[in-house]
Amino acid sequence: MTLEDLGFSFEMETYIQSAGMSDFSIGRIMAEHKERYIVKSDDGEFESEITGNMRYTASGRYDFPAVGDWVAFSAYDSNAGIIHRILPRKTILERQAIGKHGEKQIIATNIDMAFIIQSVDNNFNINRLERYMSICYASNIEAVLILSKTDLIAHEDIDAIIASLEKRGKKITSILLSNLTKKGYNHLGSYLQKGKTCCLIGSSGVGKSTLINNLAGKDLLKTSEISVSTNKGKHTTSHRELFILETGGILIDTPGMRELGMTDSADGIESTFETITRLSSQCRFNDCSHTTENGCAITEAVAGGKLSNETYDNFLRMQREQQWFETTMAEKRKKDKEFGKMIKSVLKSRKKNKF
Ligand SMILES: Nc1nc2c(ncn2[C@@H]2O[C@H](COP(=O)(O)OP(=O)(O)OP(=O)(O)O)[C@@H](O)[C@H]2O)c(=O)[nH]1
Ligand SMILES: [Mg+2]
Ligand SMILES: [Zn+2]
Numbered sequence: 001m002t003l004e005d006l007g008f009s010f011e012m013e014t015y016i017q018s019a020g021m022s023d024f025s026i027g028r029i030m031a032e033h034k035e036r037y038i039v040k041s042d043d044g045e046f047e048s049e050i051t052g053n054m055r056y057t058a059s060g061r062y063d064f065p066a067v068g069d070w071v072a073f074s075a076y077d078s079n080a081g082i083i084h085r086i087l088p089r090k091t092i093l094e095r096q097a098i099g100k101h102g103e104k105q106i107i108a109t110n111i112d113m114a115f116i117i118q119s120v121d122n123n124f125n126i127n128r129l130e131r132y133m134s135i136c137y138a139s140n141i142e143a144v145l146i147l148s149k150t151d152l153i154a155h156e157d158i159d160a161i162i163a164s165l166e167k168r169g170k171k172i173t174s175i176l177l178s179n180l181t182k183k184g185y186n187h188l189g190s191y192l193q194k195g196k197t198c199c200l201i202g203s204s205g206v207g208k209s210t211l212i213n214n215l216a217g218k219d220l221l222k223t224s225e226i227s228v229s230t231n232k233g234k235h236t237t238s239h240r241e242l243f244i245l246e247t248g249g250i251l252i253d254t255p256g257m258r259e260l261g262m263t264d265s266a267d268g269i270e271s272t273f274e275t276i277t278r279l280s281s282q283c284r285f286n287d288c289s290h291t292t293e294n295g296c297a298i299t300e301a302v303a304g305g306k307l308s309n310e311t312y313d314n315f316l317r318m319q320r321e322q323q324w325f326e327t328t329m330a331e332k333r334k335k336d337k338e339f340g341k342m343i344k345s346v347l348k349s350r351k352k353n354k355f
Helices: 010-018 052-057 126-137 155-167 208-216 266-272 274-280 297-303 309-353
Strands: 025-033 036-041 044-050 070-075 080-086 092-096 104-109 113-119 142-148 174-176 197-202 241-244 250-253
Touching (some): 036 080, 052 080, 126 266, 142 155, 155 174, 197 208, 208 250, 274 297, 274 309, 297 309
Parallel strands (some): 113 142, 113 197, 142 174
Antiparallel strands (some): 025 036, 092 104, 241 250
């Protein structure tokens, strides 16, 4: 296994030289298990921890390694190491942290593209697709929609799904496939290239791990059937993990996501709703909220049947979420800053009074 097989690129080499990290080994984070990281390099796999310094200076989740990261590490054994630094991330796929409003959770990093997977039997949903597209576009990650389990429904129903995507004007490449019959697999080849990293995202039970197992030609990952009572997946995959296919291509499996809250990136939403973004330049007011203003090109397009109500509603909902996230994040930062100032002044007065 070479570093190129793992996705290493020339720009990173230049960075390593300029940042004075040439004495370290370089590897990629394959998986994380409770602050222990599996780092893979051209020398093998190393179960690693971060240095004490990294832990104490960390100001948030961003300062800890994530699956997909490139790290500078030193091996102290044939299979154990210490991580010293995280190399700058090319892309970060992230969502709002569940139950922690105003905070982000990294899904994976240094990804070239994402397969958004929805199964055609019970999981296809354009509103949800728009959320997934937005988190990809927020970090300039190309997204391809995989519609799985085509063996389970009739041709006409598949046609209806494609028609609904066209009606909503979704310009996303979609691949219809079945993990059972492998029909459609021939369209995946162009995305699975040596050194290119692709992250699989979607709800539980749509067939992410089954697809990776099939492409690898072996059962790398546990999969399990859909629950009979809820007709949903059982959240079989519990952690993110990176795999390298022998035929080239790097895949990251992720646990099924229940919620996909928007973060602060307005860019991702703008790219997903490109028609709305284009129309907004024709609104009378620069700061148009696209709701009640006269001369709003977007509400006019909805009224004229040129823009679907569903797209418009989902856009407003996601945009509100993004704005709310931004406000919460700004408030949190302010509080952290005030808290930092308070601590500083306490320390100062302690020093002065020598207690
Ligand atoms: N009929 C059919 N079943 C499929 C297909 N793809 C996956 N399955 C089945 O769906 C179930 C769930 O598949 P998984 O691969 O575990 O789904 P997952 O997306 O990894 O789910 P989580 O790990 O929970 O996020 C398994 O029983 C698979 O055999 C498909 O294309 N057709
Ligand atoms: Mg899985
Ligand atoms: Zn407007």
